[in-house]
Amino acid sequence: MSAHAAKKCQLRLYIAGSTPNSARAAENLSAALDRVDGSREALGLEVVDVFAAPRRAVTDGVIVTPTLIGLHGSGRTVLIGDLTDTGKLHGLLRSLLAPA
Amino acid sequence: MCKHPTFIAGFDEMSLGGLPSQRLSLIVGGPGAGKTVFAMHCLVHRLSALGEPGIFVCFEETIPRLRSNLASFDWNIGAIGDDGIAFVDARIGADTLRGGAFDLSGLLAGLGALRADIGARTIVFDGIDMLLGHLDDGRLEQQEMARLDEWAVVQDVSVLLTAKAFGQSERDQRWSARLQYMTDCVVMLEMAATETTSSRAVRIAKYRGSDFAANPAPAVISGAGFEIVWLRSDRLDYPTFSDRVSSGIDRLDASLGGGYIKGSSVLISGAPGTSKTSLCAAFTAAACARGGKVLFISFDESGAQIIGNMRSIGLDLAPFVQQGLLVMASQFSCGRSPEEHFLAIRDLIRTHAPACLVIDPMSALLKGEYHFATMVCESVLDQAKSRGITALCTSLLEHVDGELELSASHVSTIADTWIHVSYVAREGERNRAITIVKSRGTSHSRQVRELLLSSTGIDLCDVYAAEGEVLMGSARQQKEAELRRRQVELDVSHRRFGLQAEREIVELQARVEAATRELDWKRREAELVATLEAERQDREREAHRFRVDMRLPPAERGSDLREHGPA
Numbered sequence: 001m002s003a004h005a006a007k008k009c010q011l012r013l014y015i016a017g018s019t020p021n022s023a024r025a026a027e028n029l030s031a032a033l034d035r036v037d038g039s040r041e042a043l044g045l046e047v048v049d050v051f052a053a054p055r056r057a058v059t060d061g062v063i064v065t066p067t068l069i070g071l072h073g074s075g076r077t078v079l080i081g082d083l084t085d086t087g088k089l090h091g092l093l094r095s096l097l098a099p100a
Numbered sequence: 101m102c103k104h105p106t107f108i109a110g111f112d113e114m115s116l117g118g119l120p121s122q123r124l125s126l127i128v129g130g131p132g133a134g135k136t137v138f139a140m141h142c143l144v145h146r147l148s149a150l151g152e153p154g155i156f157v158c159f160e161e162t163i164p165r166l167r168s169n170l171a172s173f174d175w176n177i178g179a180i181g182d183d184g185i186a187f188v189d190a191r192i193g194a195d196t197l198r199g200g201a202f203d204l205s206g207l208l209a210g211l212g213a214l215r216a217d218i219g220a221r222t223i224v225f226d227g228i229d230m231l232l233g234h235l236d237d238g239r240l241e242q243q244e245m246a247r248l249d250e251w252a253v254v255q256d257v258s259v260l261l262t263a264k265a266f267g268q269s270e271r272d273q274r275w276s277a278r279l280q281y282m283t284d285c286v287v288m289l290e291m292a293a294t295e296t297t298s299s300r301a302v303r304i305a306k307y308r309g310s311d312f313a314a315n316p317a318p319a320v321i322s323g324a325g326f327e328i329v330w331l332r333s334d335r336l337d338y339p340t341f342s343d344r345v346s347s348g349i350d351r352l353d354a355s356l357g358g359g360y361i362k363g364s365s366v367l368i369s370g371a372p373g374t375s376k377t378s379l380c381a382a383f384t385a386a387a388c389a390r391g392g393k394v395l396f397i398s399f400d401e402s403g404a405q406i407i408g409n410m411r412s413i414g415l416d417l418a419p420f421v422q423q424g425l426l427v428m429a430s431q432f433s434c435g436r437s438p439e440e441h442f443l444a445i446r447d448l449i450r451t452h453a454p455a456c457l458v459i460d461p462m463s464a465l466l467k468g469e470y471h472f473a474t475m476v477c478e479s480v481l482d483q484a485k486s487r488g489i490t491a492l493c494t495s496l497l498e499h500v501d502g503e504l505e506l507s508a509s510h511v512s513t514i515a516d517t518w519i520h521v522s523y524v525a526r527e528g529e530r531n532r533a534i535t536i537v538k539s540r541g542t543s544h545s546r547q548v549r550e551l552l553l554s555s556t557g558i559d560l561c562d563v564y565a566a567e568g569e570v571l572m573g574s575a576r577q578q579k580e581a582e583l584r585r586r587q588v589e590l591d592v593s594h595r596r597f598g599l600q601a602e603r604e605i606v607e608l609q610a611r612v613e614a615a616t617r618e619l620d621w622k623r624r625e626a627e628l629v630a631t632l633e634a635e636r637q638d639r640e641r642e643a644h645r646f647r648v649d650m651r652l653p654p655a656e657r658g659s660d661l662r663e664h665g666p667a
Contacts, residue, residue, distance in 0.1 A: 016205030025200070050209040055217075057210030063190045063231070065206035068199075078193060081200030088199045 010043045010072065010096055016065040017051040021082045025066035028083035035086075036093045043096055070096045101309045104222065104258040107145030108138065110328025111287075114313040115304055119260065120284045122253045123308075124245075126228075127262045128279075129289030134300065134321050135262035136166070137173075138289065139224040141325035142260065144175045146222055147184050153218040155211060157188045160227035174323045183218050192234050204231075204244050208251050221257055228261040232275060241275070245282040284308040290316065292471050299437040299470055302328050318439035318472035329439045329472070331479045339363060339488045345456065346390075348382030351560040355536060355545035360517060363488040364540070365481045367462070369495040370521035374532055375553055376494040377401075379521070380458045381410040381417060382558050383492050388420035392455035395448055396428045399464035403428025406460075414557045427452050433464035438476035441465055446483050457484050462493035481514050516540040521551060524572055531572035534560060550576065 013029055015022035026047070033040040050057040050065055060069070070077040070092050077096075083089050103117030112118045119125040119142075129135045143154035158166055166187065170177045177185075190207060211223065225231070225248075235241050252259045261283065266276035280286050286305040291298060303316040318329045344359035353359040360366050360383075368376045377398075384394045398406055406428065407417045420426035429448055431441065442465075449457065459480065466473045484491035493515070518537040523530045532551040536544045549560040550572045563572055571579050649657050 014206055016203070016209060019203070019205060021201050021203055022205075028200075050206045054209040054213030057206045058188060058214055061189060062206045062210065063192050064202040064204055064234075065209075066202060067206060078196040079199045080192070080196055081198050081202045083199050084201070085199035088197050092197070 010070060011045045012048060012060075012069045012071070013045065014048045014050055014057065014060070014062045014065055014067045014069070017049060019065070022066050024082040024084065025068070028086070028089065029068065032083070032086060032089045032093060036090055036097070039093045039097060043093065068092070072096055103310075105146075106138075106142040107149055108141050108326050108328060110317060110319075110330030111302065111326075113330045114302070114317060114328065115285070115307060116311055116313075119258055120307070120310070121258050122256055123284040124249055124252055124259045124261060124282065125285040125287065126279055126283040127260060127287050127289065128265055128305075129262075130265040130291055133265070133289035133291055134319070134326055135264075135289055136169075136226055137321055138287070138326045139226060139260045139262055140170055140173075140175075143185050143222055143224060144173075144177070144180070144325070147180065152222070153184050153186070153220045154222040154224065155186045155188060155214055155218075155220045156224045156226065157190045157207075157211065158226050159190050159192075159230040162191070163187045163189050166226075172323070173325055175325065186214055186218055186220065188214070190231070192231070201240075203240075204247055208247065212251070212255055215255055215257060222260065223255075223257050224260045224262070226262050227264075228279075229263040229275065232279075238274065238278070241278055242282070245278065249282065280306065285310075289319070299439065299472065301471065318437070318476065320437070320439050320443055322440070322443065327443060329442055329476060329479055331475055331482060338485045341488065345490045346383075346386040347379070348384070348386035349379070349558050349560060351549070352534075355547075355549070355560065356517070356539060357542045357544055360490055360492075361541060362490055363485060364516035365484060365491045365493070365514065366517040366519065367493055367495055367515035368519045368521065371523060374521040374523060375551060375558070376521060377406060377460055378410065378413055378415075378553060378558055379519070380460050380492055380494060381406070381413075381415045383456065384426060384458055385415050385417060385420070387456045387490075388417070388423075388425045391425070393452060394420070394426050394456045394458065395452050395454035396426060396458045396460070397445060397448065398428065398430045398460050399433040400430075401460075402430045412555065413553050414555050427454070431464075433467050438465040438470050438473045442476045442479055445480055449483055449487065449489070453487075454489060457489050457491040459491070459493040461495055463495045478514050517542075526572070527575055529573050531576075533563070533572065 011029075013025065015026060029045075033043075033045070048056050048060075048062075050062065056062070062069075064080050066080070066082055068079045068083060068089075070079070072095070077092055079088060079092055102121040103115070103119070104121045105112050105118035106115075127135045127138050140156065143156060146152045146154060156166075161169075167177060188211065214220070215223070232241050232244075235244060248259065261279070263275075263279060265288075266272040285307045288303045288305050290301045290303060292301055293299075300319040300321065301316040302319045304312045304314065313330075317331075320327050320329065341362035343362040344353070344357075345362050346359045347353050347356065368379050370376050380396070384396055387394050396403065396406070403421075407421070410417055417426060417428075421428060427448070431444065433441075436444075445459070462477055462480070465477055465480070470476075481491055481493075483489075517539040520535045520537050522533050522535075524533045532553075533548050534551040535548050536546070548563055550563050552559045552561050561576070563576060
């Protein structure tokens with residue numbers, strides 16, 4: 001898997017403006033990307049603010065915020081919440097880095 | 101309070117206008133209670149009636165599955181596009197991981213955009229309990245409900261939440277209390293089941309800021325969707341008539357002061373075989389003969405069967421069916437709830453717009469242990485009355501204390517006229533006795549009469565009261581013959597007395613005439629005698645004077661004859 005191909009946005013974080021849960025999720029994700037080696041370089045991150053782009057929430061099937069979606073091939077892993085559960089967050093990042 | 105009509109027949113009446121606008125309403129019910137149908141009916145009909153789009157958010161089912169379930173209704177759901185009703189799949193997958201605190205901002209932001217796009221004013225959250233199950237935190241549940249509540253106001257939408265009926269567990273009870281507290285209107289959909297029957301009911305458990313009908317009302321789910329059989333509480337606007345409608349039996353009309361009152365409801369009660377159906381047929385034939393339309397609804401007996409049976413008493417209804425004046429509709433009483441029957445009857449009334457309605461027997465609706473049976477009977481008569489239809493319904497009484505049972509069923513209370521037909525068994529035979537138990541607004545005969553059925557028709561006959569009992573059938577005929585014999589005897593003796601007196605009068609008159617004649621003769625005889633005597637005395641006096649005169653000197657003769665006549 002080339003780094004270039006992996007850059008094709010494998011992580012999407014849906015937040016609701018700067019609400020406390022969303023702000024915390026953004027911070028926690030940023031910290032995790034620093035902690036998990038190579039993740040920031042390998043995984044492309046798109047942050048979607050549902051207040052700014054509400055139609056994305058409906059089309060992408062986002063029910064709650066914050067929601068982190070990890071895309072891998074045809075499947076996707078959904079992690080909801082403010083990402084304070086670092087164990088689950090790191091696990092998700094690692095599974096995306098691991099070769100299919 | 102601004103209301104949001106649901107277009108669910110009956111519900112908008114119960115709730116005095118519909119669900120609250122800009123508020124949360126909760127539709128609660130067990131599995132299969134019709135929560136989704138209730139909500140969807142509202143969306144579909146607001147779209148068709150007001151051209152107002154809606155949004156349907158599923159928390160439980162996939163959209164294709166939901167669409168295929170809804171396709172069975174006559175709503176043509178396949179033809180409704182996303183700009184009419186937008187379906188949103190909001191299931192949180194079972195494989196979704198939870199990694200901390202979250203809220204519904206994402207969904208609400210998305211729905212807000214969708215609402216603005218299509219101009220929706222009603223949003224359904226189908227299976228809100230599934231979403232709350234994911235929150236799994238009392239404080240969070242409350243917080244998100246408050247968010248939703250606020251959102252409804254900001255977005256100017258009515259929000260319908262559907263939720264499964266709550267179990268007895270502590271958690272369910274907590275949800276129940278919270279949901280009911282956090283919503284402004286709570287509608288309970290109930291399924292009442294006995295061993296052999298099941299029926300639906302709708303109850304408004306609360307409605308903040310509005311009056312509402314608190315009693316449960318029966319509901320039906322049919323191809324048309326969700327419908328509540330709602331009996332209006334105001335019955336003051338019935339049209340009233342003074343015209344009479346013939347019962348088809350002249351002497352019964354006479355007993356009723358001219359017939360049934362137009363637009364009134366008549367109950368005919370009686371045991372099996374007391375010719376209740378025949379009375380209905382006579383009424384039907386008379387109405388059709390006047391050119392009126394009749395709807396004849398029979399339970400458990402086909403129209404053809406009734407037409408065939410009625411020929412035996414000289415009533416041929418078949419021509420009226422051919423002319424389109426008479427519609428015979430037969431239904432099986434079993435297998436449907438009374439409220440389903442009611443809707444079928446109401447639709448028939450709407451389609452055919454009859455002047456007269458016959459339901460034979462109405463008691464078919466009271467079969468089984470249906471909770472709303474008596475209310476449904478009332479609603480049927482209400483339908484007839486509000487349209488000025490003269491309704492005749494029969495009631496089968498199987499038990500000795502049937503009258504009591506019937507009174508309890510209220511049918512006899514709502515009926516304006518109650519005619520009871522019974523069997524009177526005496527001296528080895530059974531005869532039919534007909535009584536007018538009550539007849540509102542009309543003077544009526546209180547006499548028990550015998551009902552006579554023959555190949556030429558139906559008639560009433562006076563009965564004889566003897567030793568505190570009425571006489572019918574052959575006993576009546578005996579009595580009649582005896583009375584006739586006595587009458588003849590009396591006639592003969594009267595005539596004999598009359599003749600005798602006449603003869604005596606003639607005799608007396610003859611005697612009077614004879615006596616008069618004799619009297620006349622006697623008078624004439626007496627006159628004759630008197631005349632002869634006077635003449636004789638004159639002659640005597642003449643002779644005497646002559647003799648005296650002869651004795652005097654000739655100078656004195658003749659001058660003083662008178663002074664010196666014989667003394």
